[in-house]
Amino acid sequence: MKREQTFLRTVCVVAALFCLAESAVAQVGRLSQRTATSAAAKKEETVRITRFPPPGKTAMVRTPEFNYSVNNVQPRVSRRPREWALFEVRYETSAKWTDELTFIYHVMTKGRDDDNKDIYSYYTATVKYIDIPKGSHMSCVALPPSLVERYGEPVAIALEISGKDGKVVASEALATGIQLPQEWWRDTNVMDRRDAAGNPFLVRRPGLLERSKTPFALVNPDDYEVVQ
Numbered sequence: 001m002k003r004e005q006t007f008l009r010t011v012c013v014v015a016a017l018f019c020l021a022e023s024a025v026a027q028v029g030r031l032s033q034r035t036a037t038s039a040a041a042k043k044e045e046t047v048r049i050t051r052f053p054p055p056g057k058t059a060m061v062r063t064p065e066f067n068y069s070v071n072n073v074q075p076r077v078s079r080r081p082r083e084w085a086l087f088e089v090r091y092e093t094s095a096k097w098t099d100e101l102t103f104i105y106h107v108m109t110k111g112r113d114d115d116n117k118d119i120y121s122y123y124t125a126t127v128k129y130i131d132i133p134k135g136s137h138m139s140c141v142a143l144p145p146s147l148v149e150r151y152g153e154p155v156a157i158a159l160e161i162s163g164k165d166g167k168v169v170a171s172e173a174l175a176t177g178i179q180l181p182q183e184w185w186r187d188t189n190v191m192d193r194r195d196a197a198g199n200p201f202l203v204r205r206p207g208l209l210e211r212s213k214t215p216f217a218l219v220n221p222d223d224y225e226v227v228q
Contacts, residue, residue, distance in 0.1 A: 047101065047161055047169040050136070051090035055107075055154040056176045061086040063145070064215050082145035085109070085154050086216065089139045091161070091170065098132040100228070101169075104160045105141045106185040107208055110178070111152020120201060121151045122191070123208035129225040138223040140211035147207045158185055 053059055060083045087105065107123045125141045143154070158173035173182060184190045193201035211217055212227060 045095035045098075046093075047098070047163070048092045048094075049089060049159070049161070049170050049172050050092055051088070052159070052172045052174065053087045053089065053157065054174050054176065055157045057153065059085045059087060059154050059157075060148070064219060066215075066218065083148060084145055084214065084216075085143035085148050087141050087154075087157055089159060089172075090136060091139065092136050093132055093134055096134050099164050100128055100130045101132060102162045103127045103129070103139050104162070105208060106156075106158040106173075107141075107143065107154055108156040108175075108178075108180075108184075108202065109143070109148070109152040110155045111150070119151065119203065120155075121147075121205045122185075122202045123147075123205055124185075125208040125210060127210050128228045130228045132225050137225055138220070140216065140224070142209050142211065142214050142216065144207060144209065144214075147205070151205065156180055156184065158183075 062081050062083055085107075087107070089103075093101075103126070105123075105125045105127070109121045109123070111119050111121070113119045123143065127139060127141065129137075129139070155178050156173070156175035159171060160168050161170040162168050173184070175184075180190065181187045191202060195201065210227060211224065
């Protein structure tokens with residue numbers, strides 16, 4: 001009798017352990033499936049540049065004109081239309097919502113100094129957009145007319161887009177009329193190059209503006225996300 005009871009208890013313990021093991025395996029399987037699904041979803045969340053502005057004459061745009069009716073305003077002083085170097089980028093996001101994206105622009109211009117020698121200038125601007133819904137969006141920076149007139153038109157433009165974790169998720173670079181490395185803004189042979197007299201090849205200058213600080217801020221505002 002005792003042997004039978006011992007045998008039954010042993011069978012019950014083994015059965016219980018088997019059930020626990022089966023439950024644990026099932027939980028691990030479900031966890032692995034959820035992890036794989038989550039990883040696949042993250043993998044599908046992409047940022048893609050669909051339109052990138054070429055440098056050169058095609059980037060030059062006249063200041064927009066608006067109709068207005070305001071009293072006691074001085075008449076227009078400048079009769080000559082002025083041009084901005086406008087860089088409009090179209091991009092797409094696949095995630096339902098993207099917390100933030102940081103756009104870092106690099107622009108090189110070429111002009112002439114008072115001695116009619118070539119001068120190259122470098123501008124950069126960082127723009128952070130937040131709460132970006134899925135779909136197509138626009139990003140834009142611009143060089144004011146005074147800088148273009150004084151230091152020349154753009155010959156190269158580059159853009160890096162990074163996510164919240166700082167990793168670059170999309171990038172693009174174009175140049176015209178000048179041979180440059182693919183990532184010229186990181187290349188010391190470009191950025192720190194000097195001539196025999198010690199003069200820099202590329203002069204760093206401020207002035208590349210985010211779109212909201214230009215007259216173009218009122219054009220198609222719904223195409224742009226909130227800038228932080």
